[in-house]
Amino acid sequence: MDFIIEFFKYWNYAGAGKIIRIFWYFIFFEFGRYIVLEFWVLFVYWLSRKKRAEDWEVAKQALYNEMPLISLIAPGKNEGKNIYKLVKSLNEQTYQNVEIIIVDDGSDDETPMIGRNLEKNGLIDLFIRNDMRGGKASAANLAWRYSRGKFLLHLDADCSFDRTAVENIIIPFYLDPEIGGVGGNVKVRNGDASLCARLQSIEYLKSISVGRIVTSYLGIYRIISGAFGAFRMDALKKVGVWDIGPGLDGDITVKLRKSGYKIHFEPTAICLTAVPTKFKVLWKQRLRWSRSLVRFRLRKHLDVFLPDKNWRWSTFLGFVENIFYNFVLDIKWYIYIIDMMVNFSSWIWFLIPMNLALYMVAGFMQQLSLSLWSERSEDERVLWWYVPLMVFYVAFFLRFCRTLAYFKEIFFKASYRDPWNPQKSSYQALKNGY
Amino acid sequence: MLSINKINKQALIEYEDFLFMYVEEEEAFDSEKIYYVDAIIINSTQTRLFEKVLRITRTHYDAEIYLKPIFCVQYEGLPLQVMERCDGLTDVTQYQKIARTTREIKTNIEKLFLQQKFPSNEFGVLYKAMQYLYTRNHDLMPFVDRHARLSYTYPFVSLQLEDEEQDKILDILKQGVRDGFLREEQVLDKIHVCDACHSAHHNIRETCLHCNGIDLKVQDLIHHFQCAYIGPETDFMQEYTDDLVCPKCQKILRHIGVDYDKPSHIFNCNTCNEHFQNPVFTFNCIDCGKVSDIRHLQEHLIKRISLAAKGKQLVLSGLPKKNYKSKSSSKEVSGVYELSVFKNILKQEKARTAFNPGRTFFGKVTIVDVQLNSISWKEKMILRDELAGELKSYLKDYDMVTAVSIGEFYFLKLECNQGKLEKISELIVFNLEALVKSNVKDSQVVVSVDTQAVFHDQKIEL
Numbered sequence: 065m066d067f068i069i070e071f072f073k074y075w076n077y078a079g080a081g082k083i084i085r086i087f088w089y090f091i092f093f094e095f096g097r098y099i100v101l102e103f104w105v106l107f108v109y110w111l112s113r114k115k116r117a118e119d120w121e122v123a124k125q126a127l128y129n130e131m132p133l134i135s136l137i138a139p140g141k142n143e144g145k146n147i148y149k150l151v152k153s154l155n156e157q158t159y160q161n162v163e164i165i166i167v168d169d170g171s172d173d174e175t176p177m178i179g180r181n182l183e184k185n186g187l188i189d190l191f192i193r194n195d196m197r198g199g200k201a202s203a204a205n206l207a208w209r210y211s212r213g214k215f216l217l218h219l220d221a222d223c224s225f226d227r228t229a230v231e232n233i234i235i236p237f238y239l240d241p242e243i244g245g246v247g248g249n250v251k252v253r254n255g256d257a258s259l260c261a262r263l264q265s266i267e268y269l270k271s272i273s274v275g276r277i278v279t280s281y282l283g284i285y286r287i288i289s290g291a292f293g294a295f296r297m298d299a300l301k302k303v304g305v306w307d308i309g310p311g312l313d314g315d316i317t318v319k320l321r322k323s324g325y326k327i328h329f330e331p332t333a334i335c336l337t338a339v340p341t342k343f344k345v346l347w348k349q350r351l352r353w354s355r356s357l358v359r360f361r362l363r364k365h366l367d368v369f370l371p372d373k374n375w376r377w378s379t380f381l382g383f384v385e386n387i388f389y390n391f392v393l394d395i396k397w398y399i400y401i402i403d404m405m406v407n408f409s410s411w412i413w414f415l416i417p418m419n420l421a422l423y424m425v426a427g428f429m430q431q432l433s434l435s436l437w438s439e440r441s442e443d444e445r446v447l448w449w450y451v452p453l454m455v456f457y458v459a460f461f462l463r464f465c466r467t468l469a470y471f472k473e474i475f476f477k478a479s480y481r482d483p484w485n486p487q488k489s490s491y492q493a494l495k496n497g498y
Numbered sequence: 499m500l501s502i503n504k505i506n507k508q509a510l511i512e513y514e515d516f517l518f519m520y521v522e523e524e525e526a527f528d529s530e531k532i533y534y535v536d537a538i539i540i541n542s543t544q545t546r547l548f549e550k551v552l553r554i555t556r557t558h559y560d561a562e563i564y565l566k567p568i569f570c571v572q573y574e575g576l577p578l579q580v581m582e583r584c585d586g587l588t589d590v591t592q593y594q595k596i597a598r599t600t601r602e603i604k605t606n607i608e609k610l611f612l613q614q615k616f617p618s619n620e621f622g623v624l625y626k627a628m629q630y631l632y633t634r635n636h637d638l639m640p641f642v643d644r645h646a647r648l649s650y651t652y653p654f655v656s657l658q659l660e661d662e663e664q665d666k667i668l669d670i671l672k673q674g675v676r677d678g679f680l681r682e683e684q685v686l687d688k689i690h691v692c693d694a695c696h697s698a699h700h701n702i703r704e705t706c707l708h709c710n711g712i713d714l715k716v717q718d719l720i721h722h723f724q725c726a727y728i729g730p731e732t733d734f735m736q737e738y739t740d741d742l743v744c745p746k747c748q749k750i751l752r753h754i755g756v757d758y759d760k761p762s763h764i765f766n767c768n769t770c771n772e773h774f775q776n777p778v779f780t781f782n783c784i785d786c787g788k789v790s791d792i793r794h795l796q797e798h799l800i801k802r803i804s805l806a807a808k809g810k811q812l813v814l815s816g817l818p819k820k821n822y823k824s825k826s827s828s829k830e831v832s833g834v835y836e837l838s839v840f841k842n843i844l845k846q847e848k849a850r851t852a853f854n855p856g857r858t859f860f861g862k863v864t865i866v867d868v869q870l871n872s873i874s875w876k877e878k879m880i881l882r883d884e885l886a887g888e889l890k891s892y893l894k895d896y897d898m899v900t901a902v903s904i905g906e907f908y909f910l911k912l913e914c915n916q917g918k919l920e921k922i923s924e925l926i927v928f929n930l931e932a933l934v935k936s937n938v939k940d941s942q943v944v945v946s947v948d949t950q951a952v953f954h955d956q957k958i959e960l
Contacts, residue, residue, distance in 0.1 A: 170761070180776055183707065192775055194719070194728075194761035201726035205746075206719065209729045210764075210773050304746050308726045488759070492723040 067413075074414045086408060086415060089400045090422055093393055099426055105278045106433060123238035127231070131161050134234060135211035135297070136219060139167040139203030143221035144175035146338075151187050153224035159231040164188040165207045166221070170197030199485040200290075201306040208297075208305050216300060218313075219335075220291040224253065226334040233294045233333035244299035244325025245317060246333070247285065248292030249273055251440070253336035255447075260346055262450045263457045264339040269434045269444065273331060277437070280329035284382030287314040288327060292335035299325050308493040310484050311356020318365045321379045331437070347465055354390075354469035355479040361387055362474075364498070394466050423455040510535065513593040516600055521551060529554050532563060537600040539588070541571040548580045556657040557921075559928050561612045564626065565633050567603045569596050582641040583653045585634065606633040611816030615932045619891050620666065623658040624674045628813045630654040631805040637683060638671075638803040647785065649689055649698040650800050665696030668798050679809030683802040690781070690795035697785035700795075704765075704777040710789075711769030714777060718760040722751060730764060833898055834886045837908075840900035841960060844910060844952075852954035859919050859949050860958055863889060863907040863926065867934060867943035870904060878904050881937055888933055892925050908960065910952075923947040 075083070084091060136154055138147075147166060154164055166188055168175045179191035190210055194203065204218060215234055219225075226232075229248065236246045250272050255265035272289070279285040288295075290313035303319040306312045317327055340346040361383060368375070368383050408415055431451050435441040472478035480494040492498075509520040510531070519535040521527050524547045532538065532555055540548055551568065558564045570580055572587040581587060586599050610629055616622035630653075631638055643651035647664040655667055674680035689698045703712050717730040720742065727746035734742040734751060742751040742758070751758045765777050781790050835843070844860070851858050865885070870878065886901040889909060893899065898910040911919060927945045934943040952958070 183774070183776070184778075190773060192719075192762065192764065194721070196721075196759055196761040198721045198723075198728060198759075198761055199726060202721050202728045205726055206721075206728040209733070304725070304727075306726060488755075489723045489726065492757075496724050498724065 071414055071417065074411065075418065086404070087419070087422060089393075089396070090419070090426075093389070094423075095426060097389065099429055102274065102278050102430075103433065105281050106274070106437070109277060109281055119239055120235060123235045124231070126238040127159075127235055132214035133212060134159065134162045134230065135165060135207075135213035135216045136162050136230070137165045137167070137204065137207035137211060137216060138219045138221045139169060139200060139207050140171075140175075140221040141169045141197060141200075141203075142171045142173045142175060143168075144171065144173045144178050146222040147175065147178050147182065149224055150219065150221050151182055154230075155187065156227050157225065157230045158228050159234065162230065163190070163211070163213060165190045165192070165210060167191075167203040167207045168193040169200065169203040170194050197486050199308060199489045201308050201312050202489070204306045204312070208300060211297065214297055215294055216297050217292070217294045218290055220337060223250075223291050223335045223337045225292070225336070229292070229333045229335055233292070233330050236328045236330050237294070237296060240326060240328070242324075242326045243328050244296050244320040244323070245288045245327050246294040247276060247280075247288040247317075247327070247329045248294070248333040248335045249276075249329070249331045250289050250291045250335050250337050252339050254338045254341065258341040259450075259453075260343050261339050261341050262447065263454060264346070265444070266431070266434075266447050266450060266454055267457070267462075268339075269438065269447075270430055274430070274434055274437055276329040277331055279382070279385075280327070282381075283326075283378035284385055285327050285329050286317055286321075286382045286386055288317045288320075289313055289335075291337050292333065294333075295320075296325075299323070307498050308485060308489050309356070310352045310479055310482055311360050314356055315360045315364070318360065318368070318379075321376070321382070322365070322368065322374050324374055324376075332439075334439070343461070347461075350462065350465045351469045351472075352479070352482055352484060354466045355473040355482070357386070357390055358470055358473040359477075359479050362391075390466065391470065394463060394470065397463060398467075420455055423459065424452050427451045427454050511539070511593070514597050516597050518593075518596065518600075521547065523547070524550060527551060532558075532566065535566075536604060537567040537569060537585075537596065539569045539571065539596065540584075543573050543576070545577050545580060548584075552583060553657060556654060559614070559925055561610065561614075561626075561629060562607060565603070565607050565610075565629060567600050569599075578641055579643050579645070579651060582639070582651070602635070603633050606635065610813055613813075613816045615888075615929055615936065616817070620670050620673070623655065623666075624670050624679065625813070625817075626658055627652075627655045627671070627674070628679055628805055628809045631680075631803075632810055632813050640686065640800050640802075642687075644699075647695075647697050647699075648691065648798075650687070665691065671803055674809070675803075677808075678806055679812060681804045681806040683804050685799050685801050687800040689798050689800060690792065691798060692781075692783040692786060692788055693790065693794055693796055694788045695783060695786035696796070697783055699784035700781040701784060703780050703782060705780045706765075706767035706770060706772060707774045707776070707778055708772040709767060709770040710778070710780065711767050713768040715766045715768060716763055717766065719762045719764055720751070720758050721761050722746070722749070722758050724749060724757070728761070730766075833890050833893070833895065834883075835898055835900050837900050837902060837960070840898060840908060840910070843898055844958065844960075847910060847912070848952055848954050848956070848958075850954075851952050855953055856951055857913050857915070858952040859911045859914055860952050861909045861911060861919075861923070861947055861949045863909065863930065864946045864948070865905045865907075865930065865934065865943060866946075867905075867938060867941050869938045869941045869943075870934075873938060877937075881934070884937070885930055885933060888929060889926060892922055892929070902960075911949075916951075919949055923949060 138150060151164065166179050168179055176193050179193065182188045183191040192206055208216060215237065217230065217233065233246050233248050237243050250268060252261060252265040252268050255261050276285055293313065299320055303316065303323050306316055321327060340349055368379050404412065404415060428451055431448060435444065438444055477494065480490045511518040511520050516536040517534065519531060519538045521538060521540045522542055524544065527547070527550065538551060538555065540551060548570065555566050555568065556564050567585045569586050569588050570576065570584040571589055585603065586596065588596055610632065613625060616625055627638065638652055638655065640650040640652045642649060646656065647661065652667055656664060659666055671680060675682055691698045704714055705712055706714060717732060719728060720731055720734050721728040722744045725744060725747040727744055733745050736743055744751060762775065765774050778791060781792065781795060847858055882901050882904040886899055886907060889907055890899045893909060893911060896912055900908050902908065926947055930945045931943050935941045
């Protein structure tokens with residue numbers, strides 16, 4: 065009780081100047097970006113809802129007038145247990161002029177048997193098996209090679225889709241002919257499996273469902289998720305399809321941007337995916353994802369900072385935002401902690417609870433915006449209980465994971481040794497600077 | 499002591515106490531003389547002659563004829579179907595060996611109970627096969643024969659059935675094994691037969707998954723490690739050089755395993771232009787043209803068959819009387835109709851022959867025996883049904899029989915020719931007489947069969 069009284073006395077005495085001095089990191093970077101900017105963009109987005117709905121109807125009519133063939137491709141390894149569920153979900157789609165192509169990248173489970181059976185029974189159009197694993201990019205490229213659609217949808221085999229997902233992810237191409245790729249709204253299907261999955265449910269809602277509405281509106285949307293992304297076939301051909309990963313979904317988005325195409329996020333095209341249910345598995349996944357920031361943003365596509373014929377503000381700013389918030393601020397956070405330890409060490413027991421309180425309040429504000437936008441807000445109500453834990457999940461788990469990944473990639477190029485890709489491909493990618 | 503005589507071109511050889519028929523030419527073969535000889539020696543490279551001799555002897559109704567030893571003089575290149583079906587290969591100087599084999603077979607034949615009546619045609623074939631195995635004292639060894647519908651011929655047994663009935667052999671032998679008369683010794687092969695015509699001759703084809711087209715092209719898929727491009731080999735091939743060049747990054751692929759690999763292959767159908775990795779294997783029946791996949795073919799095992807103790811006992815003691823009465827005593831024999839039904843069918847058949855004349859025959863079987871009057875009315879009814887069933891057993895499933903009385907039966911034989919009909923008539927006479935004799939004391943039965951082709955404008959008195 066005495067501590068609480070002391071706590072309030074301290075912050076009352078400190079005043080605004082000292083609060084800004086101590087919480088500059090939160091106030092200027094986090095609150096400004098994730099609360100002020102996001103709420104403003106969402107408000108503007110909401111105001112334009114009528115106009116967007118009218119445009120959407122026109123585009124939908126154009127889609128159904130043309131009825132183009134859409135290629136749905138699902139490259140993967142050891143996805144046997146997920147394939148049937150995926151195909152069932154695709155067969156339920158409202159848009160039916162599709163071809164389904166599944167590529168098995170050297171699986172050692174029952175995938176070949178299941179895939180061939182589905183092909184034989186006409187549930188999918190083509191099943192291709194590579195006896196030797198070539199990596200995700202080569203599997204996707206093989207599927208692309210045999211695709212005949214005007215648009216191509218890249219899907220992960222462990223995903224399932226709302227009935228209107230295919231239709232809704234294609235309509236944006238008819239809203240703006242300059243759009244080369246559209247990202248779908250990926251949500252967590254197995255959120256109730258564990259605490260780890262619950263936290264990821266909130267994270268996906270924040271960073272994908274709402275976060276990408278904002279970045280897409282601002283024109284700096286940078287990753288078309290590999291789990292559910294749509295591409296114009298001619299655009300894919302122009303950019304030379306997928307290069308070796310990991311992080312090939314972000315890579316191809318940048319390639320499309322550099323070639324002059326617009327990238328769009330469609331929140332109504334909903335895909336559900338299974339996320340890791342254990343922190344250990346999640347740690348490995350995030351190490352891989354985070355390494356791609358260094359590999360692709362800081363190495364391969366560093367030329368977006370150089371003015372050339374394809375230079376665009378939106379691409380430039382998208383990169384800056386990405387690098388600043390994920391890389392620079394990640395390092396800055398450690399500086400901030402040192403600053404606090406050195407200059408405010410005697411008040412550290414007041415600083416920590418205040419810091420946590422600020423992040424929790426911000427977390428609840430974000431959760432409010434999520435529930436206003438989500439079409440499944442009823443189902444997601446349970447997530448409110450987990451919002452306080454997100455502070456620890458984001459501030460410590462994800463941050464430490466990111467830092468380790470950046471360190472290993474910068475100094476050891478660890479992504480080239482990731483078993484996610486076969487060694488033969490990684491070796492060539494390293495040797496030739498991919 | 500060897501002496502060679504010629505009667506009307508037909509050479510007969512006496513050796514020790516045996517008389518051999520020596521056949522060199524088809525024209526010289528006198529089938530009437532096979533009754534009197536102990537064995538037949540064929541000295542010819544003509545398969546046709548061998549087939550003729552074999553068919554005449556082995557399909558005869560008399561056991562002493564159909565079990566008669568047949569030898570072949572050995573020539574280089576003698577067809578397998580000749581070698582496997584004769585009782586020995588010899589040369590013209592080996593009469594001692596021929597005599598020894600003939601003596602063994604003859605001795606065995608003498609031990610047999612010469613059963614002449616069987617509950618059914620199928621059982622007759624089985625019984626004859628058992629007799630053959632007993633007299634030859636070796637196993638029934640099927641051999642590959644590309645002329646046979648099943649691709650395998652069973653010596654002796656195959657000849658007991660018409661060409662279109664060859665598929666029944668396997669069922670007959672299986673039934674023999676189930677009944678304990680025969681024993682399966684060794685699996686020699688597995689065959690797949692058409693479910694429509696039971697032929698084992700198929701053309702196996704890789705066909706398109708989508709359109710069943712056969713014009714397919716298969717290509718390797720090439721994976722370029724460096725840029726992750728993967729596609730069919732033609733994507734990488736150049737028009738004027740042998741280089742493989744990646745269509746994505748334009749690099750030359752120099753070394754498999756280092757620059758690229760071939761992780762798989764893909765088929766392209768030139769008919770519908772679809773792609774797939776796993777073509778469907780279809781089986782096109784050479785005989786009837788039916789296209790099936792392997793799931794629709796019937797699988798059979800070809801086995802070496804030996805005579806079991808129960809079978810041996812049966813051929814030595816003959817069938818118990820109740821056995822060969824059982825089927826024919828049934829009043830519900832398939833294909834035996836009431837006279838009124840038979841008349842209607844005959845009427846319809848006459849109309850049909852307007853479009854297909856000369857292939858349908860009407861037959862009248864007359865049985866004359868004064869001793870028939872000595873049996874009771876009930877016994878007459880039973881015997882009448884037995885005779886009808888017996889008569890039907892020598893006809894096809896689709897042929898029809900009716901019994902007017904114990905002394906008069908009519909039958910309708912479809913899709914037949916005069917030669918076959920005469921042969922069947924001979925069998926009917928022989929077996930109906932045997933049946934009456936075995937059921938009527940002091941029988942002096944005479945059975946006659948009169949046949950005539952059915953034409954649409956012809957009147958047939960019933």
